[in-house]
Amino acid sequence: MELGNISxxxxxxxxxxxxxxxxxxxxxxxxxxxxxxPNPLPVVLCCFSFFLSQLLLYELGFxxxxxxxxxxxxxxxxxxxxxxxxxx
Numbered sequence: 144m145e146l147g148n149i150s151x152x153x154x155x156x157x158x159x160x161x162x163x164x165x166x167x168x169x170x171x172x173x174x175x176x177x178x179x180x181p182n183p184l185p186v187v188l189c190c191f192s193f194f195l196s197q198l199l200l201y202e203l204g205f206x207x208x209x210x211x212x213x214x215x216x217x218x219x220x221x222x223x224x225x226x227x228x229x230x231x
Contacts, residue, residue: 179204 163169181204185197199206 179208 180201182201185194185201
């Protein structure tokens with residue numbers, strides 16, 4: 144068994160991401176995440192209120208998505224009920 148040069152080892156290529164059968168969906172998901180959360184996580188911990196405001200700004204995209212989702216969850220059944228009950 145040959146060990147090779149131990150003082151200067153040679154390394155192969157690093158680990159690669161597994162291949163996907165749906166590269167279009169992967170690209171779309173990464174594009175959505177970059178759109179919703181473009182800023183890095185704030186690490187300033189000088190005072191709690193400043194950190195909380197920065198954290199809310201960091202999560203603003205997700206908060207907007209949640210608000211739209213809750214609005215649709217409430218609005219779609221309500222409109223459907225109106226169409227079903229009030230067929231004028």
